[in-house]
Amino acid sequence: MDPRSEVILRQEAYLKGRVLFINAPCDPLLSQLNQNIDASIWTWNFADYEQYNADDHTHFGITPPHQEYDQAVIFVPKSKELLNYVLHQVASHLAKGCQIFLVGEKKIGVERAAKQLQVYGNTLKLDSARHCQLWLTQLEQPVAKKPLSDWVKTYPINIEQDTLKICALPGVFSQNHLDLGTAVLLPQLKNITKGRIADFGCGAGVIACYLAKKNKKNTIYALDVDAFALESTKMTFEANQLTSQLECCAVRGISDMPSGLNAIVSNPPFHQGVKTNYDVSETLCREAKQHLKNRGELWIVANRFLNYAPLIEQSFGTCTVKTDQNGFKVLYALA
Known part of the structure; x- marks a missing residue:
């Protein structure tokens, strides 16, 4: 116990x-x-x-x-x-x-x-x-309720010619600013395939929102275990007027991800509460292919010290390092 x-x-x-x-x-x-x-x-x-x-x-x-x-x-x-x-x-x-x-x-x-x-x-x-x-x-006295908007932090990010407004609730990853790993990943996604795309571990919806903005025909599945992340992603899409492209899904892990996807993109989580846990991200590397269409794409950004490439190669055959900068690698594989 x-x-x-x-x-x-x-x-x-x-x-x-x-x-x-x-x-x-x-x-x-x-x-x-x-x-x-x-x-x-x-x-x-x-x-x-x-x-x-x-x-x-x-x-x-x-x-x-x-x-x-x-x-x-x-x-x-x-x-x-x-x-x-x-x-x-x-x-x-x-x-x-x-x-x-x-x-x-x-x-x-x-x-x-x-x-x-x-x-x-x-x-x-x-x-x-x-x-x-x-x-x-x-409780010594009654406490007045606050609207949810009082708890949201917002910040802009600029990527290529677009400016996105990001909304994040307390406890959500990178609540105050764009995290370095995602900043390394986003420019690499300019040539990503179109269609049904999943953002696994969506956080405040930065990656998901960028993919929706990039192509209005994309359907974006924002997946996360955390209710605060899912609500933040919804708010981010609303702030950028992209809600028609969003499917928010609470998931336990990779097994709950939709199938037949054109692409999976992730800045994968490796914390559970205060503890470091790589099981979720390693399972993503091993099992992502099962959720992709033929020639579907996997894009992952991870700390340089995390050796995910061999796990991806076991499933996909090959894994390409698209960039390696600021302590992060962007890994790519084709189903």
């Missing part, structure tokens, strides 16, 4: 009534809680949502479910900005006097997170164990 869940079980006596667990790990925690606790889940990770069986007590999205709750237990996310958003969403959803718990690992800054919690009331540390901490506050 996740050590954060073990800390929750150590202090289970504090839990009562209708409790919303937020960003919780997929482990046996809920099944081991007292039956008097009416537990629900809010997650923005689609793989976790599916693993929780996606029943009426599980909610996937960027806002909490509409039901009323007595308490909320937040498993601290990596992003400080995302935690600010989640805390405000929860505080504006709960009534005065309701309780908010924070649980997290020391190495990701749970004590810093506890300071963010102090905005909403007097904060108490309940436990410190398993290299984790559990904190509690009680």
